[in-house]
Amino acid sequence: METSMTDKQIPAHTLSRRSLLRGSVTLGLAAMVGSLAPWQSVLAADDQDFITLSQFLVSRPVNPILAARYYRALSKRAPNFSGNVDALRQLIASQGFKHVDEYLAQPGADASLKATATSIISAWYLGIVGELADAELISYAEALMYSPTHGILAIPTYGGGPDSWGNKPTAKQDFTL
Template identity: 30%
Template sequence: MSTSHSASVDNLVAPNPVRRGVLAGLLGAYAASLIPWALAQPVADSDQGAFLAVSAILVGRSALDAAATKRLYDALLANDASFSASTRTLLNLINERKIDPLQLQQLLDDEKSPLAAIPRVIVSAWLLGIVGSGERARCLAFETALNAVMVADVLKPPTYAYGTYGSWAGKPG
């Protein structure tokens, strides 16, 4: 209910010391340095916390919508039962080897890591709103997917009406 493109931050639930502690406990010093704000972000449990932390490191945003976090996490887990364990492993890997987020995918691909698929599905989920592929693909976000949010100052899906009805038929000025 009532999420707006720019209101992701407003949707974060009120801080709760216990739930906030969950995420802080997950992050090592290096991961915490990548997303210092996340230490204050409450999460439901440690599995979701790891997902939130990896998500934040990958998409490079300073806040993520709590409801969207849960929806995407649930969908990713439903698609792949080992998703939460893989995500925790990935978070530990980033922390221990101090991996630059921008080099992460390349590194996993080069090493033929079994974790190589994880950043891709997480980034697709957040940026495109899509989880799964082929007939199992589900679109969980469109207006609030980050690819739309990032350009929301100009483009406002799902609308293509930038003037009155039919104005799109006219030649641009």
């Protein structure tokens, strides 16, 4: 009777390292793909309309993920925002405007639609939505105000580097006038 390991039959129900590794990789890939799915659900028809309108208003392609974030932030601050986006998009299509300047130059434009257009343009260029007290930062590095000097100047930062703090004040300052 031979007792070597090569002659023994391995039962089918045992877990080999190879099958464990294969299962772990499959599970990891499934989790990673599943985490991307929420962005697809965020990019609904309203968001696609907002992307199209944003591209018209800023005259350049826009990031769809940032567009979804801007849309959500702007919608929170203006209850009629989605209706104004639809109305603005329809107006631009019906008038056949080719550039945002044509829209802005039209006489007698609806003030609420113009305010909506201005808030969208401002959000994309500044990277924030809202005013001082309730401002929401959406994107600092991808704000369009930095695009004219992209590749020439570094985006400004006021930190001294990772984990840096300013110097501790040396003495109390007197603020009496």
